[in-house]
Amino acid sequence: KAGVTQTPRYLIKTRGQQVTLSCSPISGHRSVSWYQQTPGQGLQFLFEYFSETQRNKGNFPGRFSGRQFSNSRSEMNVSTLELGDSALYLCASSLGQGGTEAFFGQGTRLTVV
Amino acid sequence: AQSVTQLDSQVPVFEEAPVELRCNYSSSVSVYLFWYVQYPNQGLQLLLKYLSGSTLVKGINGFEAEFNKSQTSFHLRKPSVHISDTAEYFCAVSTIQGAQKLVFGQGTRLTINP
Numbered sequence: 449k450a451g452v453t454q455t456p457r458y459l460i461k462t463r464g465q466q467v468t469l470s471c472s473p474i475s476g477h478r479s480v481s482w483y484q485q486t487p488g489q490g491l492q493f494l495f496e497y498f499s500e501t502q503r504n505k506g507n508f509p510g511r512f513s514g515r516q517f518s519n520s521r522s523e524m525n526v527s528t529l530e531l532g533d534s535a536l537y538l539c540a541s542s543l544g545q546g547g548t549e550a551f552f553g554q555g556t557r558l559t560v561v
Numbered sequence: 562a563q564s565v566t567q568l569d570s571q572v573p574v575f576e577e578a579p580v581e582l583r584c585n586y587s588s589s590v591s592v593y594l595f596w597y598v599q600y601p602n603q604g605l606q607l608l609l610k611y612l613s614g615s616t617l618v619k620g621i622n623g624f625e626a627e628f629n630k631s632q633t634s635f636h637l638r639k640p641s642v643h644i645s646d647t648a649e650y651f652c653a654v655s656t657i658q659g660a661q662k663l664v665f666g667q668g669t670r671l672t673i674n675p
Contacts, residue, residue, distance in 0.1 A: 452604070479661045481661050481662065481663070483663075483665075490665060490666075490667045490668060491651065491653075491663075491665040491668075492665075493662050493663065493664065496661050496662060498661075503661075504661075504662045506662075538604055538605065540605075540661070540663075542661050544661060546593065546655065546656065546661075547593040547610070547612045547655070548661075549607050549610065550607070550661055550663060551607075552597075552604035552605040552606070553604050554602070554603055554604045555603075555604055
C-alpha cells in the first residue's frame with residue numbers, strides 16, 4: 449500500500465512569490481490535513497479537507513489556502529511569501545473519523561529567501 | 562481549546578536504560594491521545610494511541626503509555642532503549658468530534674548515548 453506522497457520535497461522561493469505544494473493521500477483516505485513545522489512554533493495545524501470540503505481551519509492568515517480534488521489529492525497554496533513561511537510542511541491522510549490514525553508524508557521543506 | 566505540554570525538551574539516556582517522556586494535556590472536552598515519532602528528515606510515524614478502555618496502551622518498537630485522567634497525563638515509557646530510538650517524540654490530542662485536527666506538544670528530543 450503506497451504511503452502519503454508529497455511533492456516537491458524541497459523548494460526555494462523568493463519573498464513575495466507564491467507556492468503550491470501537493471499531497472497524494474493513501475488510497476481510500478478521504479481526509480487530508482496540513483501542518484506547518486518550524487523550530488520556534490513547532491507543529492501547527494493549517495487546515496483539513498474531507499471529501500473536497502474544508503472541515504477545519506487553523507489560525508493562519510488568508511495567504512494560506514488549500515483545496516482537495518475529487519480523487520482526494522490536495523494542494524496548499526501560500527501567496528505573497530514571507531521569510532517566516534520557511535518551514536517543513538507536512539500532509540497527513542486518514543479515513544477521517546475521530547481517533548483514526550493520521551499517516552504523514554515526508555514533508556516539503558520550503559525555504560523563502 | 563486543547564493544549565499539550567511536553568515537560569522535557571531534551572532527554573539524554575544511556576543505551577539499554579529505561580526512559581519516560583512526559584506529556585500533560587488540557588481540554589474542556591474528551592480527547593483522543595497520541596504519541597508520534599519523527600526521525601531526521603522524515604514525517605511523523607504513529608507509536609501508539611489511546612481512544613478508550615484500558616489506560617495502559619502498548620505501541621510499536623516496545624513503547625507503552627499510560628493515560629491518567631485525573632492528572633491529565635499521557636506519559637510514554639520504554640524499559641530499555643536502543644541507539645535506533647534516537648528521534649524527536651511528539652504527544653498530540655484530538656477531540657472526539659470528528660475532524661482530524663491534531664494539537665501537538667513542542668516535542669522531546671530523545672538522545673541515546675552508547
